[in-house]
Amino acid sequence: MTHTLKDGGQVLNVGMLARVEGEGGMHIEIKDRKVVDVQLNIFEPPRFYEGFLRGRHYTEPPDITARICGICPVAYQSASTEAMEVICGVQTTDAIQTMRRLLYCGEWIESHALHIFMLHAPDFLGYDSVLEMAETHGDVVQMALRLKKCGNDLMDTVGGRAIHPVNVRVGGFYRMPALADLMALRPELERGLEDALAAVQLVSTFDFPDMEQDYTYVSLRHPDYYPLERGAEVVASSGVRFPVAEMPLHVEEFHVAHSNALHARFDGEPFFVGPLARYTLNFDQLSPRCQEAALSAGLTETCRNPFKSIIVRTVELAYAFEEALRIIDGWTDGHAPSVPTWPRAGEGVGASEAPRGTIWHRYRVNEAGIIEDAQIVPPTSQNQSSIEMDLRTAAEQWVDLDDHALTHRCEAAIRNYDPCISCATHFLDLRVKRS
Amino acid sequence: MTHHEHHHGPAAESAGGIEPASGPEPGAAREQAGAAEPGSGPEQGAVPEPALAEAAKPAPAPASAARPKLAVWKFASCDGCQLSLLNCEDELLSIAGAVHIAYFPEATRAVVEGPYDLSLVEGSITTPEDMRRIHEIRAQSGTLVTIGACATAGGIQALRNWADVDEFRSIVYAHPEYLSTLDTSTPIASHVDVDYELRGCPVDKRQLIEVLAAYLNGRKPRIPTYSVCVECKRKGNICVPVANGTPCLGPVTQAGCGALCPTYGRGCYGCFGPQDTTNTASLTTQLVELGMADADIVRVYRTFNAGAPEFEAAGNAVEAGGAR
Numbered sequence: 001m002t003h004t005l006k007d008g009g010q011v012l013n014v015g016m017l018a019r020v021e022g023e024g025g026m027h028i029e030i031k032d033r034k035v036v037d038v039q040l041n042i043f044e045p046p047r048f049y050e051g052f053l054r055g056r057h058y059t060e061p062p063d064i065t066a067r068i069c070g071i072c073p074v075a076y077q078s079a080s081t082e083a084m085e086v087i088c089g090v091q092t093t094d095a096i097q098t099m100r101r102l103l104y105c106g107e108w109i110e111s112h113a114l115h116i117f118m119l120h121a122p123d124f125l126g127y128d129s130v131l132e133m134a135e136t137h138g139d140v141v142q143m144a145l146r147l148k149k150c151g152n153d154l155m156d157t158v159g160g161r162a163i164h165p166v167n168v169r170v171g172g173f174y175r176m177p178a179l180a181d182l183m184a185l186r187p188e189l190e191r192g193l194e195d196a197l198a199a200v201q202l203v204s205t206f207d208f209p210d211m212e213q214d215y216t217y218v219s220l221r222h223p224d225y226y227p228l229e230r231g232a233e234v235v236a237s238s239g240v241r242f243p244v245a246e247m248p249l250h251v252e253e254f255h256v257a258h259s260n261a262l263h264a265r266f267d268g269e270p271f272f273v274g275p276l277a278r279y280t281l282n283f284d285q286l287s288p289r290c291q292e293a294a295l296s297a298g299l300t301e302t303c304r305n306p307f308k309s310i311i312v313r314t315v316e317l318a319y320a321f322e323e324a325l326r327i328i329d330g331w332t333d334g335h336a337p338s339v340p341t342w343p344r345a346g347e348g349v350g351a352s353e354a355p356r357g358t359i360w361h362r363y364r365v366n367e368a369g370i371i372e373d374a375q376i377v378p379p380t381s382q383n384q385s386s387i388e389m390d391l392r393t394a395a396e397q398w399v400d401l402d403d404h405a406l407t408h409r410c411e412a413a414i415r416n417y418d419p420c421i422s423c424a425t426h427f428l429d430l431r432v433k434r435s
Numbered sequence: 436m437t438h439h440e441h442h443h444g445p446a447a448e449s450a451g452g453i454e455p456a457s458g459p460e461p462g463a464a465r466e467q468a469g470a471a472e473p474g475s476g477p478e479q480g481a482v483p484e485p486a487l488a489e490a491a492k493p494a495p496a497p498a499s500a501a502r503p504k505l506a507v508w509k510f511a512s513c514d515g516c517q518l519s520l521l522n523c524e525d526e527l528l529s530i531a532g533a534v535h536i537a538y539f540p541e542a543t544r545a546v547v548e549g550p551y552d553l554s555l556v557e558g559s560i561t562t563p564e565d566m567r568r569i570h571e572i573r574a575q576s577g578t579l580v581t582i583g584a585c586a587t588a589g590g591i592q593a594l595r596n597w598a599d600v601d602e603f604r605s606i607v608y609a610h611p612e613y614l615s616t617l618d619t620s621t622p623i624a625s626h627v628d629v630d631y632e633l634r635g636c637p638v639d640k641r642q643l644i645e646v647l648a649a650y651l652n653g654r655k656p657r658i659p660t661y662s663v664c665v666e667c668k669r670k671g672n673i674c675v676p677v678a679n680g681t682p683c684l685g686p687v688t689q690a691g692c693g694a695l696c697p698t699y700g701r702g703c704y705g706c707f708g709p710q711d712t713t714n715t716a717s718l719t720t721q722l723v724e725l726g727m728a729d730a731d732i733v734r735v736y737r738t739f740n741a742g743a744p745e746f747e748a749a750g751n752a753v754e755a756g757g758a759r
Contacts (some may be wrong), residue, residue, distance in 0.1 A: 045511045045561045045616055051603030052594040056734060063704060067591045067739065070515020070637060118521065118542065129543030131531045141528070149524040160699050161692075162522060163515045163637040164706075167699045174699045255609040262608070411544075 024419075027258070028395050028410065035395045038388050040414075042261040053374035058084050058343055058365045059170050065361070065376065066164045069420055071114065074107040074159065075354030076376075077168040078229050079361040082350030084170040086245070087365050088341045095335035096172040097229070102182075102327045103158040103165065104229040104352070108320040109151030109192070110162065111355035112313050115418045116203065117144030120310050123412040124206035140202070143195050147317070150185070150192040154324060157181050172338030182328045189325050196318035197293050203310050204297035209409065211393060212304045215386060217277035218266055220244070220353055226285040226319060227278060227353045234351070234358075235281050240267065244351045247360050251377060261381045270385030273357030274417060275312040276303050290319045306390055306416040313355075313418070343369025354379050356418040380419045387417055503552035503651070506538035508572055510558025510565050511592055511620060515637040516583035517541055517557050523640050530644075533651055549575035553650055559585040559592060559620045559742075566617070566626060573627040580646060581623045584636035588708050589742030591636075592620040596742060622742065631656070636706040636739040639691050659690045660711040663703050666694035675702050680725050682735060687713040687745070708740035715749035729753050 025041035049068055053061065061080035066073035078100060085092060117140065118130040127133045134141040152162035158177050159165025167173050216238055220231025234250070235241045242250065253262040265271070283291065283301040294315045303312055345367040351360035357379025364373040394413045398406055507517050521542060523530060537547035554576035560566055573579060581587050589596070595603060600618045604611035623629055633646055633656075642658055649656035659665070663685035667674065675681040675697050683702035685694070689710040696703045709715070715736070722732045736750035 045565065046604075046607065046614060047511055047561070047592040047620075048595055048600070048603040048607055049591075051606045052591075052598065054606070057731070060734070064591060064738070067513050067515075067636065070513040070518045073513075073515075114518075114521065122544075128545040129536075131528075131536060131543065132545075134528060134531075145524040145527060148522075152522055152524070160695050163518060166696050166701070169701075174701045255613065257610070257613045260614065 024259075026391065026410065026414065028391060030395065030399060033399050035392050035399070038392045038395065039258045040384055040387050040391070042259040042384075044260060046260050050374045050376055053363075053371050056371050058087065058363070058369045058371060059341075061361070061363070061371070061374075062168045062170060063164075063166075066168075068376070068378070070163050071111050071420060072107060072354045072356070072359075073164050074104050074155070074168075075352055075359045076361075077165065078104060078352040079350040079359050080363075081168060081170050082230055082352070083348045083361045083363050084350070084365070085341065086348030086350060087346040087363060088170070088344050089346075090171060090339055090341050092172055092339055093336065095176075096338065098327055098331075099158065099173060099176065099335075100168075100229045101225075102324060103155065103168070105320040105324040105327070106151050106154030106158060106162075108228070108355050109317060109324070110148055110155060111151070111418075112317040112320070113144055113148035113151060115355070116199070116310055116313050116317065117141070117147075119418070120313075120412075120415050121203070121206075123408070123415060124203075124310070143199070146188075147192050147195055147199075150188050150321070153185055153188070157185060169338060171341040172336075174337060176333070176335050176337045179328075179331055179333045182331060186325065186328060189321055189328070193318060193321035193325065196314065196321050197289070200293045200297050200311065200314045200318060203314050204299075206310065208305060208307045209394075209398075210305075211307060211390075211397060213306060213386075213390060213393060215272040215277070215304065216266060216269055217280050218271050218273050218358060218382075219277045219281040220351055220358055221282060222285070226282050226323075228320075228323070229352050231351065231353070236266065236271070237277075237281065238267070244360070245349045247349050247351060247377075248362055248375070251360075251382065253377065253381070259384065261384060263384050264377065264382045265385070266382075270389060271382065272386040273379050273382050274309070275316055275355075275357075276306065276309050277357070278353060279303055279312045279315070286315070286319060287322050289322065290315050293318060306413065309416045309418075316355075343367065347373075354420075356380065356420055357383060378420065380417070383417050383419070387414060387419065390414075390416070502533060502535040504537040504547065504550075505534040506549065506551040506554045506572075506576070507536075507541070508538075508554060508556045508558075509541075510556070510569070510585070510623070511561040512558030512583065512585040512590060514541065514557070516586070516635075516643075517555070519582075519638050519640045519643050520555075523644060526644055530647060534647070550577065551575055552577045554579045556581045556586050556623050557583055559589045559622060560617070560626055561592060561595075561620045562616050564615070569623060569626050578630045578650065579623075579628070580631040580633060580650075581629050582633045582635075582638050582643065584634065584706065584708060584739045585620075586623045587632040587634055587743075588740040588746075589620040589622050591739050591741070593742035594737060595620055597737070620742065633658070634689055634707040635691055639693075642691055661690050662686055662710040662713075663688045663690050663692070663694050663697070663707070666690045666692070667697050670694055670698060672697045675700065676721065676725065682722055682725055682727055682731075684718070684735065686710075686721075687715050687718050687749075704735070704738055705740055705746065708743040709745035713745050715745055716752075719749060719753060729756075 027039040029037040062077040065076035065080050068076055122129055122133055130141055155162040160167040218236045220227035221233055221235040222231045233241050233243050250267055251264050253264045256263055280302040297311050299311055347364040349360055349362045359378050362375040363371055366372055390413045391410055394410055398409050537551055584590050596619050646656045676683045681702045684705040685703035687710055688703050688705045689707040691707045732753045733750045736746045740746050
């Protein structure tokens with residue numbers, strides 16, 4: 001809907017950005033073909049998790065913080081359990097960490113499949129939704145639903161439930177899944193791996209806008225694995241690297257008037273977390289098969305075109321299937337589900353790689369195990385400045401497109417991030433003003 | 436603490452199971468819907484037949500005919516309950532064939548103007564703007580079904596109802612003055628008439644499909660109102676409080692999850708909210724006998740359904756010193 005203002009300028013109002021999680025808005029102001037203002041307005045109401053976590057017991061954050069997001073609850077469970085284990089001074093076992101990684105593979109598969117096919121692909125194929133796509137791309141939609149179901153089944157089996165898993169606790173799990181139940185998932189996971197590898201080639205045929213951005217990439221890094229349920233350190237494309245515990249020293253959150261989600265800076269600058277950052281900083285840790293799939297899809301070892309995030313996400317989707325199969329094939333029954341924990345006064349940071357980027361939690365707990373302070377920094381918050389930067393670039397680059405086409409391009413630029421606005425505040429309304 | 440106005444329907448025994456929710460403002464925003472569904476409102480204190488039963492009026496529409504228009508709305512929440520609809524991987528295309536998905540921003544850019552035959556509402560009311568918006572949605576909706584613990588009990592964010600929201604604001608935000616938010620998080624039924632409440636944090640997708648199927652076939656949803664204990668017995672689970680001394684909200688919590696937590700060897704934490712005829716006083720006594728401190732018992736009642744009247748009262752009673 002286009003409105004002409006009294007001063008002759010134009011406001012284009014799309015109502016709400018669709019196919020994102022949560023509700024937010026967008027304001028772009030153009031004067032004399034120059035972009036003068038860009039704002040990502042997150043007006044999803046705040047839910048105050050950090051406020052009401054104060055006074056709760058140190059064992060509660062895995063269940064409570066999972067409720068920040070229905071799409072990536074495991075990210076919250078992993079980061080909060082790790083932070084609490086740091087505070088308690090306990091070491092979990094390799095088996096527990098491996099099972100956490102398997103659960104997280106389920107979340108990556110479910111969330112990436114949802115985003116790639118149901119939220120993002122319709123932009124490239126010119127549809128409003130995956131349901132419309134079903135009429136002409138029935139096979140793709142059927143495959144997408146199968147892939148997503150694999151992720152949910154894995155979360156059901158390991159976590160007890162696909163949304164807000166019940167089996168996660170500080171110190172590990174309540175119950176280890178039985179090998180037989182995991183093996184039952186194997187045929188579909190194998191099929192999923194083949195489908196995901198084929199999907200890498202499929203999405204690489206999409207028409208990608210020519211746009212490269214000079215981001216500061218930040219990701220977890222682990223010496224042995226592509227980062228997922230945890231990392232050993234944090235690395236940045238600037239060359240900075242440091243232990244996860246020092247995250248609060250490098251990331252500063254701040255509050256702007258136009259968003260209910262806090263913005264953040266990394267060493268004083270805007271930064272980017274998510275699949276592009278993980279991929280570029282950890283390409284060497286991908287499996288040979290996924291590296292090959294990425295390169296044959298036309299990617300290089302670094303990727304700075306945000307629209308190509310859909311290819312990177314699909315490579316990660318294949319990787320999650322491969323990892324799930326690797327873990328199941330190496331699994332044996334009989335591992336203790338958890339290590340005992342007891343409260344200890346202290347402060348700790350836990351971080352993991354949510355499908356949409358690095359998430360970290362910091363807690364301070366007293367000797368009785370009661371939380372005195374909590375800080376939860378989700379990926380969408382950290383990425384807001386990068387999203388605004390991309391929108392500015394997109395609006396400038398495509399300023400001559402008509403309002404409809406420009407709006408569509410800008411929406412797609414936001415969806416590149418798979419922004420989880422529920423997470424960030426814990427709707428997007430796109431407005432382009434031209435004068 | 437701030438005690439919010441919460442108007443739940445009477446714990447009505449309706450043949451189909453789940454009690455229809457009632458609204459606090461009789462007749463509010465019901466003109467359109469009321470005209471479409473005579474007798475579906477819960478006014479006059481009568482136990483209404485669930486509106487879903489009447490809603491499909493001229494019988495279930497075949498996919499070829501005009502399909503009922505479905506809208507999915509969101510308030511303060513995590514998106515998990517509407518995600519449950521997209522998680523119906525095996526049924527999604529059939530659902531899309533049976534209803535016309537007219538408004539569902541998480542899934543589609545396409546927006547078809549209202550009115551809508553069926554609205555699914557996720558999330559709780561936490562801002563002045565949302566207090567206004569829910570009335571608009573009610574006016575545009577033939578049948579309005581709330582989905583999940585946020586929409587039916589205020590959700591985890593209802594913990595603000597016991598706190599000073601100004602303090603929360605200043606803990607989380609450097610500029611609290613940028614925010615417009617209420618002191619309370621309240622369920623949808625506290626603001627408008629609701630035809631059906633589907634419980635859960637998150638809702639169970641099989642129950643969600645059952646509600647949609649019931650709507651399409653003009654019958655009441657078959658949703659159990661017995662406690663989680665029944666599900667545990669059916670599964671052959673060992674009773675975790677009896678065998679292990681693990682605190683468990685199962686005896687006072689409505690079934691629906693399949694007794695997940697006890698199956699995993701932990702106590703139920705009450706995702707589906709209070710069961711129909713619940714006895715929280717007795718459970719509180721049990722929790723005391725299991726050795727829980729008052730503060731721990733209060734926290735157990737105050738999680739994802741903290742704002743459900745029975746859990747709210749139980750937690751408040753313990754806080755006031757009534758546990759022992």
